[in-house]
Amino acid sequence: MASSVEENLKRTRQFGEKTVYAYSCLRFHNENKALAGQELKPWIADAMAVVPYFYGAKGNVLWGWEPQSKGKTLYGNLPIYTDSLGRIADLSEKIAKATPAADDEPAHVLWKEKRPLLKRLKVSENQWIVLAMNPWQVEDANSESEITCGSKKSTI
Numbered sequence: 001m002a003s004s005v006e007e008n009l010k011r012t013r014q015f016g017e018k019t020v021y022a023y024s025c026l027r028f029h030n031e032n033k034a035l036a037g038q039e040l041k042p043w044i045a046d047a048m049a050v051v052p053y054f055y056g057a058k059g060n061v062l063w064g065w066e067p068q069s070k071g072k073t074l075y076g077n078l079p080i081y082t083d084s085l086g087r088i089a090d091l092s093e094k095i096a097k098a099t100p101a102a103d104d105e106p107a108h109v110l111w112k113e114k115r116p117l118l119k120r121l122k123v124s125e126n127q128w129i130v131l132a133m134n135p136w137q138v139e140d141a142n143s144e145s146e147i148t149c150g151s152k153k154s155t156i
Helices: 002-015 042-054 078-097 107-112
Strands: 021-024 059-062 117-124 127-133 146-149 152-155
Touching: 002 042, 002 107, 021 042, 042 059, 042 078, 042 117, 042 127, 078 117, 078 127, 107 117, 117 146, 127 146
Parallel strands: 021 059
Antiparallel strands: 117 127, 146 152
16 A cells, blocks of 8 residues: 555656545455455554555545445444544644655565565654554564664664
8 A cells, every 4th residue: 555655646746746545445355365355454454544644645535335234334443444544633734744754765665575664754853753564573473673763763
């Protein structure tokens, strides 16, 4: 999703400052035969709500249609997704004004090399917002990354 937003931002710049929206679905696509139609894991639902904003999306469209689900709960992870959108909403004014760090590696490079996504947004000299997620680690594991924001180096 991060690389898709990055790529679409690059493509649309030839037409001016066009708004890019991320489209999300809380189920695996039918192209993935092993997981087709299954609901995403909670951490993926969380990431789908948060990641696009760090890579330049101005909104997130939740996509899905399930006519067979009359009277049933559609998505067990919908509360996770909406709570995550709420966290982003709390930071939305700062994210909108922030400048992405020029030396962050593109998402497709990090993904291809199976490294954590690290994205820094500079709000001011002393204030940064950081996305750090490692989709490659075991679900209940912890990991650390070194990151520099301005003149401060930190382990997160």
